[in-house]
Amino acid sequence: MMSESTRSIALANMSVSRSASVELLEKWVENVGLRKHMLAVEAAVRFYARMYGEDEDLWGVAGLLHDLDWEQYPDEHPHVGLKELKQLGYPNEVLQAIQAHAPELTGVEPETLLDKVLFACDELSGLVYACCLVRPNGIDDLKPKSVVKKFKDKAFAAGVDRTQVSRGIELLGIDRTEHISNVIAGLKEIADVLEIRSVDRV
Numbered sequence: 001m002m003s004e005s006t007r008s009i010a011l012a013n014m015s016v017s018r019s020a021s022v023e024l025l026e027k028w029v030e031n032v033g034l035r036k037h038m039l040a041v042e043a044a045v046r047f048y049a050r051m052y053g054e055d056e057d058l059w060g061v062a063g064l065l066h067d068l069d070w071e072q073y074p075d076e077h078p079h080v081g082l083k084e085l086k087q088l089g090y091p092n093e094v095l096q097a098i099q100a101h102a103p104e105l106t107g108v109e110p111e112t113l114l115d116k117v118l119f120a121c122d123e124l125s126g127l128v129y130a131c132c133l134v135r136p137n138g139i140d141d142l143k144p145k146s147v148v149k150k151f152k153d154k155a156f157a158a159g160v161d162r163t164q165v166s167r168g169i170e171l172l173g174i175d176r177t178e179h180i181s182n183v184i185a186g187l188k189e190i191a192d193v194l195e196i197r198s199v200d201r202v
Contacts, residue, residue, distance in 0.1 A: 120168025
């Protein structure tokens with residue numbers, strides 16, 4: 001017979017099903033741009049999970065659902081989404097990371113490695129995606145130096161919080177170029193879904 005602790009672990013494992021998480025995203029988020037952002041962040045976080053030898057599915061779900069309530073409840077983000085995810089039985093690691101990706105709204109600072117990775121990938125994924133949209137070859141030949149150039153141009157993708165990007169790099173303790181390169185690599189894996197390849201620019 002399954003013990004309560006084992007049952008809890010089993011439920012937690014069920015709750016990180018990517019297919020179920022995608023269904024949840026599609027239920028809550030209609031805006032195509034926001035969906036692509038969430039998928040992009042998921043891809044970047046998954047890249048880091050593999051790099052650090054962590055649970056890719058668990059980490060990926062945190063990236064995928066971090067902005068679940070942004071479209072419907074922007075003034076209450078991320079609290080409404082967190083309440084929903086908690087009721088659905090999502091693991092505490094995922095809930096904490098989502099809280100910590102917006103410390104100015106939740107008061108929860110990034111502490112775990114997952115927290116730091118999600119925080120570091122969120123805004124930078126948006127900047128990399130924006131860079132792809134203005135390049136003839138999209139992400140196909142995108143280099144970190146091109147992203148750095150656009151990072152310094154505050155008029156470009158003005159909605160990207162440059163301060164958060166810089167702080168995320170500090171939290172991870174890695175070189176800026178390396179972090180940008182990692183995020184580019186993550187997004188390349190789903191370039192077709194994001195429509196950021198050279199064929200999409202024609």
